[in-house]
Amino acid sequence: MHKLQDGYTRFREDVYPARARLFSRLATDHRPGTLFIGCSDARVVPELITQSDPGELFVIRTAGNLVPAYGPGSDGVAASIEYAVAVLGVRDIVVCGHTACGAMTVLAEGHDLGAAPVIADWLRHADASRARAAAAPAGSGADRVTTLVRANVAAQLQNLATHPSVTRALAEGVIALHGWVFDIGAGTVETIDDALAVS
Numbered sequence: 450m451h452k453l454q455d456g457y458t459r460f461r462e463d464v465y466p467a468r469a470r471l472f473s474r475l476a477t478d479h480r481p482g483t484l485f486i487g488c489s490d491a492r493v494v495p496e497l498i499t500q501s502d503p504g505e506l507f508v509i510r511t512a513g514n515l516v517p518a519y520g521p522g523s524d525g526v527a528a529s530i531e532y533a534v535a536v537l538g539v540r541d542i543v544v545c546g547h548t549a550c551g552a553m554t555v556l557a558e559g560h561d562l563g564a565a566p567v568i569a570d571w572l573r574h575a576d577a578s579r580a581r582a583a584a585a586p587a588g589s590g591a592d593r594v595t596t597l598v599r600a601n602v603a604a605q606l607q608n609l610a611t612h613p614s615v616t617r618a619l620a621e622g623v624i625a626l627h628g629w630v631f632d633i634g635a636g637t638v639e640t641i642d643d644a645l646a647v648s
């Protein structure tokens with residue numbers, strides 16, 4: 450906790466004064482251009498990877514960067530998507546997976562989740578990802594986890610498109626969806642070109 454307190458002290462003394470005009474404008478102006486949906490993994494920091502300032506990214510982070518398909522009832526992910534798209538009017542949505550993802554490793558390697566029923570339930574939102582990975586052509590050189598990471602980004606973009614606000618924005622041509630995979634060790638982003646291909 451000391452590290453957080455020291456960081457806040459540095460923010461107050463050095464960072465905030467240098468960016469005071471930006472924060473003053475942001476106090477009454479929230480117009481991010483991009484909804485960034487990433488994994489909760491501590492190593493994948495959206496603002497760092499994209500060198501974005503405060504106010505530029507609307508961020509949702511979930512375990513495995515999973516986006517439950519739209520359905521009855523409400524949840525925090527669905528509400529945040531609707532707010533970003535229908536209220537804030539973001540023009541781009543990035544779904545970003547990453548190498549060595551814990552959630553994808555559990556699925557790709559078939560770990561026992563008997564003692565973690567909540568995680569097991571949440572990871573059902575990756576069922577289509579697993580099906581896509583199983584159908585992926587062999588010989589791509591990627592290991593099972595990386596193959597699933599890529600397939601998962603594509604599947605979650607499909608789920609994203611089931612949310613009415615996203616469906617509407619796509620039909621109106623006012624939004625673009627992007628699939629990324631961040632390689633932690635290399636610091637590179639691979640784009641998933643067939644992200645919206647119908648499987």
Ligand code: ZN
Nearest residue numbers: 488490550551
């Ligand atoms: Zn992850």
